[in-house]
Amino acid sequence: MEFLSEIDRLKRVDRQSLITGRVRRENSAEHSWHLAMFAMILGREADGIDPWHVVRMLLVHDIVEIDVGDTPPHAPGHDPATIGERELAAARRIFGLLPGAQGQEILALWQEFEAGQSADARFAKALDRLQPLLLNTLTDGGTWKENGVSEEQVVSRYGPTIAAGSPALWEHARQLVSRHFAAQGEATLAEPRAL
Amino acid sequence: MEFLSEIDRLKRVDRQSLITGRVRRENSAEHSWHLAMFAMILGREADGIDPWHVVRMLLVHDIVEIDVGDTPPHAPGHDPATIGERELAAARRIFGLLPGAQGQEILALWQEFEAGQSADARFAKALDRLQPLLLNTLTDGGTWKENGVSEEQVVSRYGPTIAAGSPALWEHARQLVSRHFAAQGEATLAEPRAL
Numbered sequence: 001m002e003f004l005s006e007i008d009r010l011k012r013v014d015r016q017s018l019i020t021g022r023v024r025r026e027n028s029a030e031h032s033w034h035l036a037m038f039a040m041i042l043g044r045e046a047d048g049i050d051p052w053h054v055v056r057m058l059l060v061h062d063i064v065e066i067d068v069g070d071t072p073p074h075a076p077g078h079d080p081a082t083i084g085e086r087e088l089a090a091a092r093r094i095f096g097l098l099p100g101a102q103g104q105e106i107l108a109l110w111q112e113f114e115a116g117q118s119a120d121a122r123f124a125k126a127l128d129r130l131q132p133l134l135l136n137t138l139t140d141g142g143t144w145k146e147n148g149v150s151e152e153q154v155v156s157r158y159g160p161t162i163a164a165g166s167p168a169l170w171e172h173a174r175q176l177v178s179r180h181f182a183a184q185g186e187a188t189l190a191e192p193r194a195l
Numbered sequence: 196m197e198f199l200s201e202i203d204r205l206k207r208v209d210r211q212s213l214i215t216g217r218v219r220r221e222n223s224a225e226h227s228w229h230l231a232m233f234a235m236i237l238g239r240e241a242d243g244i245d246p247w248h249v250v251r252m253l254l255v256h257d258i259v260e261i262d263v264g265d266t267p268p269h270a271p272g273h274d275p276a277t278i279g280e281r282e283l284a285a286a287r288r289i290f291g292l293l294p295g296a297q298g299q300e301i302l303a304l305w306q307e308f309e310a311g312q313s314a315d316a317r318f319a320k321a322l323d324r325l326q327p328l329l330l331n332t333l334t335d336g337g338t339w340k341e342n343g344v345s346e347e348q349v350v351s352r353y354g355p356t357i358a359a360g361s362p363a364l365w366e367h368a369r370q371l372v373s374r375h376f377a378a379q380g381e382a383t384l385a386e387p388r389a390l
Contacts, residue, residue, distance in 0.1 A: 020203040033228035
């Protein structure tokens with residue numbers, strides 16, 4: 001119960017993504033729910049994937065952010081040299097609130113996700129990239145527009161991780177990205193230009 | 196993908212409960228994540244419970260609120276005669292966005308939760324009562340204090356559902372409630388009184 005009380009704090013960790021309606025940024029708890037739904041729905045159709053294992057990984061994958069915060073890989077403060085250590089310390093502290101065997105199991109799930117080697121972990125990581133991609137297409141460009149990210153940058157930043165987890169999902173996501181940028185281009189052309 | 200886009204709206208459905216830190220009310224998406232964690236952690240220890248089935252039920256149990264909103268059973272606008280029909284229409288619309296077989300499966304999961312007859316559904320409903328109980332004890336009384344709810348009312352409103360899902364969980368929750376109201380009583384006595 002101490003663990004279940006502590007993780008309530010994930011609701012106060014904000015991410016970069018806007019939620020639909022563009023009313024505010026997404027927090028890591030609701031992001032984890034959305035990802036679990038992605039895994040439940042899309043994992044059922046994927047060969048060689050255990051949806052329950054993927055759901056469990058995704059439910060716990062961001063809990064370390066309670067101590068470390070959300071640090072997007074392209075943000076200025078992102079330091080890959082130290083973030084791994086800080087996240088591991090957070091995982092040990094928070095999962096250590098659980099009784100021994102269960103704490104070890106959750107730590108192993110989180111480590112499997114971080115390592116990204118197993119088919120289930122690669123699929124989980126693909127969904128963790130697909131979900132913000134979908135949100136950006138649903139929020140008029142969202143963080144892409146805020147940061148002036150081009151279609152080519154989207155493809156290079158999202159493509160490898162999504163394709164490694166599921167080539168079929170990347171094929172679909174690539175179409176969403178093309179349609180999004182094509183529509184943005186048309187909207188820009190349609191704007192009245194100053195002389 | 197249409198379904199996964201539509202359910203993003205659950206992040207904009209607010210509940211009554213305060214989150215820890217008392218900074219704002221909880222939304223139904225992050226509530227669903229928190230409940231899935233309850234099921235993953237507590238379902239493992241419960242006899243005759245399939246944690247994956249319970250997690251799936253809890254991930255989808257509130258999605259109908261996208262159309263219907265969150266209507267607590269003790270709120271003034273709660274009309275049990277019509278709410279069932281409105282929720283069923285919402286379930287058909289939203290789960291109907293999924294391909295046939297999968298939409299039917301999720302509809303069946305949601306109906307199993309609503310019926311509350313199977314051991315897994317009773318356990319899921321117990322967690323859905325336990326989680327706001329825990330939040331209220333962690334937020335200085337939360338909605339209980341706002342609404343002047345007494346210890347006896349808490350016991351009668353939460354006890355039957357939690358005990359029906361798991362007598363052991365209710366035993367633990369009953370102690371949390373006793374400790375909470377005892378501490379509230381002491382805090383009241385310690386306040387300086389006007390003459």
